[in-house]
Amino acid sequence: MTPNERVKFLLGKLGFNTQKDFADSINIKSGSLSDILRKRVGVSSAIKDRLALIHHVSKLWLETGEGPVFNEQPTRPVTEKEGIPYYDIDIEELASENLQMMEREPIYYVNYKPFNDCSAYLPVFGNSMHPAYSAGDIIAVKEIWNRDVLVWGEAYLIITNKKANDLRCIRFLQEHPDPAKVILRSCNAAHGQDVTIDRDSIAALYIIKGKITRNLI
Incomplete structure (x- = not known):
């Protein structure tokens, strides 16, 4: 699978019913997610960061398909201290x-x-x-x-x-x-x-x- 295909896989793996729900969860527009799923654009590093921070997705898996899909802990948890x-x-x-x-x-x-x-x-x-x-x-x-x-x-x-x-x-x-x-x-x-x-x-x-x-x- 390509990184775009792995994002599509996550849509079902994470249990989202619609693309909009998935897009909203990582604070991007539905159209931006649609472009990724249709392979019109690549998966940016920031999208990978958001998936890692919010859904604990392994960036190594996103980029290469190797290793587990999810990290046990967020790569960099968003806390009030970060602002x-x-x-x-x-x-x-x-x-x-x-x-x-x-x-x-x-x-x-x-x-x-x-x-x-x-x-x-x-x-x-x-x-x-x-x-x-x-x-x-x-x-x-x-x-x-x-x-x-x-x-x-x-x-x-x-x-x-x-x-x-x-x-x-x-x-x-x-x-x-x-x-x-x-x-x-x-x-x-x-x-x-x-x-x-x-x-x-x-x-x-x-x-x-x-x-x-x-x-x-």
């Missing part, structure tokens, strides 16, 4: 539409309890949102799955598809008179006027819950 992963990545350089930062190896983990329900910490590059968020700040972001329920006036990390020119930016979200659209607003006047995009052009959305100083990491 939330920090990724040293410029969001404007992301190639993926769904922000596959979770499939990258984090630099380290940040344990700051007020933000321990977040998805990740990221550095801010540029000053399009100065003074709210400036270059060098570290922001805590939490993925928003239901985009029909948004908090207007809050800052979000927004990833769009080609329909909205593959934007990767931090902006305030404002309500538009047309419910099919949203307004992106910068708090730095030097970075232009409001931009209106279609809701369905948003590939991924993360609310910014706050920022931390580097002495916390």
Whole structure:
């Protein structure tokens, strides 16, 4: 079996009734899992890490088929002490539409309890949102799955598809008179006027819950 076929084997071995349940258990989208099962993409190291951490799957078995399927203990148990992963990545350089930062190896983990329900910490590059968020700040972001329920006036990390020119930016979200659209607003006047995009052009959305100083990491 290939690594992709071994992931498919795990779907039944772990007792999941649907691909969605399996995908949800390791915090990836159903489409991403489907691409793996159909061999459209490979099994990333981060997916292997998640299977090892969450379901105690042996990474050696995943990669080679050798040895037992499961470890007796997690390779690296997720504990409160580890906190939330920090990724040293410029969001404007992301190639993926769904922000596959979770499939990258984090630099380290940040344990700051007020933000321990977040998805990740990221550095801010540029000053399009100065003074709210400036270059060098570290922001805590939490993925928003239901985009029909948004908090207007809050800052979000927004990833769009080609329909909205593959934007990767931090902006305030404002309500538009047309419910099919949203307004992106910068708090730095030097970075232009409001931009209106279609809701369905948003590939991924993360609310910014706050920022931390580097002495916390």
